Amino acid sequence: MAAKIRVTWPDGAICGICFTTALRTRGSCPECGKDRLLPGRTADGTDICRDCAGITTNMTCEGCGSETERFRAGHCIRCVLRTDLEALLHTHTPPDLSLKRLIGVPAGAGRPESVYTWMRGANTKELLTGLGSRTIALTHPSFDALPASRSVEYLREMLIHHGMLPDRDRQLAAFERWLAIRIDDLAGTPHIQAPIERFARWHHLKRLRQMAGPGKSLNTAVRSAKQEITETGKFLTWLGADHGLTIHGLRQAHLNQYLSEGPSTRYAIRTFIVWLIKNKEIGRLQIPHRYAATKPLITQQQRLALIRRCIDSTASPLGFRVAGLILLLFAQPVGKIAALKCEDLQALPEGLHLGLGNVPVLVPAQIAPMFWDYLHDRPNQQTGNAGSQWLFPGTLPGHHIHADAMMGQLRALGIDLGGARNTALRTLVEELSPTLVARALGYSYQVIHKHAADAGAPMAGYAGKAMFPL
Structure with a gap:
């Protein structure tokens, strides 16, 4: 279980973990006073620079000349990232300033090793290659057309965060996609699809778009909207299956029966009923708010x-x-x-x-x-x-x-x-x-x-x- 020895320095054999730690220790050398890497140690354990410690291991990047760990072919991790990204993105053919900026973001990250691991993933590499070949455009519709994956969303949000894609509310966009699928799934039941689509688009989607803005979180509002739309679909299905009715035949007795026979989540249809009444699609009905039976407390x-x-x-x-x-x-x-x-x-x-x-x-x-x-x-x-x-x-x-x-x-x-x-x-x-x-x-x-x-x-x-x- 012993760690593999990476190098041997004047103070002994150094394992890979200690080697990496040493090459990330930087400060003022107490012996020569220069600000540089401090991979060596004195007898009392004080960190000192390479020259004062007598270490001969090369710690200079052949690309940028910085004193750091050489990651590949004599180059540091940041230079390797720039080289690999240049090869994938082809920023000069034709010139693309946004893609050129994209190279600087991962290469300048505080933990470039993690970025390197992320880039080596098959999905990420395919995405970057698509950007480089210009088959994937730097637009939201282009990203929306790709198969949904964590890699797609991570790259999209990185581009937004650093100003290479226009900002948009991620939760609102996800809700719009969810709603489109939900409405399509109801295509075989037009008496259910039509009222749900009107309710979802004219009430919930309109409200969410008004709420969206820089720094705003729609997480709770989106969850509530999805639940209300889903429960409304269940209610309309029940109304048709058990009573052969659409919303225009709804009466107070039907509403009371539905609420009394099922779980408390059925009260989520209240917003839909109030919306129908407000738009004069049904007469005035009474539907109470859902309240928790008890409030949880601790001492x-x-x-x-x-x-x-x-x-x-x-x-x-x-x-x-x-x-x-x-x-x-x-x-x-x-x-x-x-x-x-x-x-x-x-x-x-x-x-x-x-x-x-x-x-x-x-x-x-x-x-x-x-x-x-x-x-x-x-x-x-x-x-x-x-x-x-x-x-x-x-x-x-x-x-x-x-x-x-x-x-x-x-x-x-x-x-x-x-x-x-x-x-x-x-x-x-x-x-x-x-x-x-x-x-x-x-x-x-x-x-x-x-x-x-x-x-x-x-x-x-x-x-x-x-x-x-x-």
């Missing part, structure tokens, strides 16, 4: 123990512990936490503040260093996502982490997401003005006042101060 002692775990645990990445603290202290939905931007953290005279609503909230001084440490060492920026605006960057260039991925990590910390958020809200409205809590945390007044009523908070009508004292 205050459990909440405090989870806060302590997020502060002290070293088993979980710092970013997910910071996300856990935002949930436990400020009762934020996971989708909103995942979509926070770096600019939402603000250094003000009173301390570090987090922008969640209309009033910035103060991050407690005891945990502010954790937030600063994370902000200056965020993950997922070493390949195609460099310079991300998101506080929690995802692996896809230009995008934040997906809410589902964050949920999984927070659950791994032992956090009951719904229970923790409800308990945090209840605690806050018991101590502070509900109106102030709503403004500071970005909730609607109706939601917060309902939590205040459930908690029996005596301050439910108090106007509150202009500062959220956390």
Whole structure:
């Protein structure tokens, strides 16, 4: 199981892992004072440069002349990436400035070795070859025409993130593709297809397009739209199969029967029914909102123990512990936490503040260093996502982490997401003005006042101060 010996230096045999580590150690040599690689070591373990250590291994790239690990044929990894990309993209025949820029992005990545591995994948190599031969154009329709794959979306988002493709909302585009397939699947049932297409396009698609914009996340809205469209399809199928009716024959008795005989997800048809009534396609019917039978809660002692775990645990990445603290202290939905931007953290005279609503909230001084440490060492920026605006960057260039991925990590910390958020809200409205809590945390007044009523908070009508004292 011993590591394979790569080279032998004056201080002994060096394995491959130690060799790579040594060639990534850079700084001021304590013996000669020059700023360069520090692969050698003194007897007391101090890192020193190649010349002072008497190392004869060549560490100069024959392409760019930099002192670094020679990756292939005497050239460093960045020079190898440029050479390979030039061979695939043919940026000079004919000249293409966008493709020329594309070469600089992977070659300048913080972890070029990962980019090299990505390029060697069959799908990626085929895509880059298509760009080089000009059979794949730098346009969204051209990428949409390709078979869907992770490689296609990763390259597309890299091009968008670095300004080589025009920006567009990825979730909105995915919803449009999903909707087209969904409507096509209903082609054999026109009495179902027609109302669903009108509802989906005139209500949901119109609304999503209005919501889309720079920095906006449509994740929750798209999920809700898909569920409502899917449940509407089930309802119309039931109405035809069990009663031989279309929507124009719908009566209150049919609606009551459908809602009473099935799971609570059937209440997702409410938006469709309200839309039909508004457009005068059916008469006025009554359909209640769906409310959870109970609100999950954890005890205050459990909440405090989870806060302590997020502060002290070293088993979980710092970013997910910071996300856990935002949930436990400020009762934020996971989708909103995942979509926070770096600019939402603000250094003000009173301390570090987090922008969640209309009033910035103060991050407690005891945990502010954790937030600063994370902000200056965020993950997922070493390949195609460099310079991300998101506080929690995802692996896809230009995008934040997906809410589902964050949920999984927070659950791994032992956090009951719904229970923790409800308990945090209840605690806050018991101590502070509900109106102030709503403004500071970005909730609607109706939601917060309902939590205040459930908690029996005596301050439910108090106007509150202009500062959220956390």
